[in-house]
Amino acid sequence: MVQRAGDALGIANPYFRVHEGIAGARSTIEGQIYDNFVSYNYLGLNGSPRVSDAAKNAIDRYGTSVSASRIVSGERPIHLALEEKLAAIYRTEDALTLVSGHATNVTVIGHLVGRGDLIVHDALSHNSIVQGALLSGAQRIAFPHNDMDELDRLLGQARSGADRALIVVEGHYSMDGDIPDLARLITIARRHRAHIMVDEAHSLGVLGTKGHGIFEHSDVDPGEIDVWMGTLSKTLSGCGGYIAGSRQLIEYLRYSAPGFVYSVGLPPPIAAAALASLEMMAAEPERIARLQANSARFLKTARAHGLDTGLSIGSAIVPVMTGSSIVAARAADALFARGINVQPIIYPAVPEQGARLRFFISSLHEQEQLDRVARSVAETIAELRDMPVDLTDLANRLAAR
Structure with a gap:
């Protein structure tokens, strides 16, 4: 059309x-x-000599692919180093990288909640969030964009009928360039016994003095968020997605999330480029x-x-x-x-x-x-x-x- x-x-x-x-x-x-x-x-990191050199060196050492899923083909040190650095950004116990940002939301949301549960997401959420919610089979409610009063009201109506509840928002909305009231969101979630997932795709490297995203910008303890999600394709000069959270969460996803277990591991040059980008973000x-x-x-x-x-x-x-x-x-x-x-x-x-x-x-x-x-x-x-x-x-x- x-x-x-x-x-x-x-x-x-x-x-x-x-x-x-x-x-x-x-x-x-x-x-x-x-x-x-x-x-x-x-941050202009894609194409910078340090990032490009890191990717080239990873090719020389590991090749262009790990050639299978990581559960089958084994880990590479570059994966673990990148995930450790991502976990440090969000002050979480662990992190996990996947080969697609879109698939990260789809597979993780679709895997963590299911029938009998409730997902409440912002009406302007990215397609990957919506697709993950649909895949899960959970009851799905979209609340008006950044309307915390309405989020509170909708949770009050629907929470009692659900086993578990997950609120999903973005740290920086890619269509409008605005942000949620994270502190208020945390208060609402705790009142309704709901978990929180924040998509940091356009937040990392953009918000906060250190570029650590919406929690730094909002002066909020990142430990108040249950699931941090982000992508490697923007500030971090690569492609793919990541999840940061508790060790128990990451270990569960590592052994059972379909988009991780049944997908090839992140290509070494991409992991190296993302790691070098994180290091440059901190150094510059x-x-x-x-x-x-x-x-x-x-x-x-x-x-x-x-x-x-x-x-x-x-x-x-x-x-x-x-x-x-x-x-x-x-x-x-x-x-x-x-x-x-x-x-x-x-x-x-x-x-x-x-x-x-x-x-x-x-x-x-x-x-x-x-x-x-x-x-x-x-x-x-x-x-x-x-x-x-x-x-x-x-x-x-x-x-x-």
């Missing part, structure tokens, strides 16, 4: 563009250099400070130009709301022609009134670049809002295809 609409509006397909090198603050696409705002390379906190300063600057500048940045707190993710899928798609197309690469988020991925351009900021972006792009976005959207659209003609053309 989106492709047909793009054809009807004369807009080039913005998806699956081929980047010809490392995608940082700038990226080369079809031989042209673009200001790039579609990468999760938040100025990267985190620069990311946070860049994000705050872009948010402030965008708002100064009259742009609607929605709920964003200005920490790596800044949406620019257009309220129209047509405006968002046209704006992304026009900006690409001006050398700015940003993705439109349109219906049905979001409600029509929630259509937006979504900017991912990194420590590599420059102040001049951020100011210039914010100004260009404001000018482009202003021009497009006055451009007429014959909706009847568009609907007829879509129907004819």
Whole structure:
């Protein structure tokens, strides 16, 4: 549907563009250099010499694959070192890495709870959380985004009928760039005897002075959270996911979680890249400070130009709301022609009134670049809002295809 609409509006397909090198603050696409705002390379660690060298050295020592699941093929020291470092971040007893971030949520949520249990998750939760909840067979309730009063009320209604209850939220929401009230969430969970799982995919390296995520940002004891989940594909320059928690939890998952037991172990170069990224994050906190300063600057500048940045707190993710899928798609197309690469988020991925351009900021972006792009976005959207659209003609053309 989106492709047909793009054809009807004369807009080039913005998806699956081929980047010809490392995608940082700038990226080369079809031989042209673009200001790039579609990468999760938040701290600019992907492509850094230390991270790349760590991956190359791991290949020389272990090869490119462990060639089977870890329960079958055995451990590699690089796995254990990475998991120890992740556990230290969250001050937990242990951690476990898996080969897919999406599958981490699906397999862990689907495995930890089941029929007779209750899962309550934020309405804007990532697809992987929803799929895990569906797989589990537990009763599933979505509460309005970040509405702790409603979460409290819904738990009060449903908790007594369930054996166990699990609340799942994200530490930093990738569509809106906002965060939950973690302290309030903990209070609610304890009152209703519910466990808490926090998805840190976009939090690690982004929130907190040390980049340790939502608990550091919120000044909350990480031990209050039962299950920490995150991904290796953003700040940590690799791919895959992780779970951090009690030794009993991790040992249970290590021997029984289908997505771990029946999947190949994390490739050694990926584990090495993630470990080196964690070490660089600790050694170079100025990267985190620069990311946070860049994000705050872009948010402030965008708002100064009259742009609607929605709920964003200005920490790596800044949406620019257009309220129209047509405006968002046209704006992304026009900006690409001006050398700015940003993705439109349109219906049905979001409600029509929630259509937006979504900017991912990194420590590599420059102040001049951020100011210039914010100004260009404001000018482009202003021009497009006055451009007429014959909706009847568009609907007829879509129907004819």
